Amino acid sequence: MTLATRCASISSALQKVRGVSLEELLQLGDKDLHDLFLRTPEQKPNLRVQALFALMPRFEKELKKRGVTQELLWHEYRALHADGFQLSQFSAYSDASRPPIPTSSTIITSQIPVGAWHDVIGEKTVADAILDRLIYGAHRLELRGESLRKKANTSLESSHS
Numbered sequence: 001m002t003l004a005t006r007c008a009s010i011s012s013a014l015q016k017v018r019g020v021s022l023e024e025l026l027q028l029g030d031k032d033l034h035d036l037f038l039r040t041p042e043q044k045p046n047l048r049v050q051a052l053f054a055l056m057p058r059f060e061k062e063l064k065k066r067g068v069t070q071e072l073l074w075h076e077y078r079a080l081h082a083d084g085f086q087l088s089q090f091s092a093y094s095d096a097s098r099p100p101i102p103t104s105s106t107i108i109t110s111q112i113p114v115g116a117w118h119d120v121i122g123e124k125t126v127a128d129a130i131l132d133r134l135i136y137g138a139h140r141l142e143l144r145g146e147s148l149r150k151k152a153n154t155s156l157e158s159s160h161s
Helices: 002-018 022-026 028-036 047-063 070-080 087-097 113-122 124-135 147-159
Strands: none
Touching: 047 070, 047 087, 070 113, 113 124
């Protein structure tokens, strides 16, 4: 009797949750069982997100203009879509749709020319990885000529003699 109650309970739960009876469930193959229990349901497209993303290419161009801010564009967006996102959500989607902007700089100085770094580091793969990260998007300044410190030292020595 306990087994019958459990089966009835399981059958009732399946019917409520998935709309499938126990008898139908027992007839299903592996793929159908997988789809029934493990596949995530298809989400309907979010029309508010689609409407916002349709405006993003134009907004991205506008943001490059002087005096244009995200808040100004949000007001324009809300005028077109009264049921649209609040400013914080608008900003989050706007930020997510653009590539990240570097917010810091690194200055590296070396007496060793970049072309010789592979030899100094020794491991070609490691040197390539380091140089890829440092050189990508970098502004390189290569100074040539005599060291100014060396020139200053020789002029000091000659004045003391």
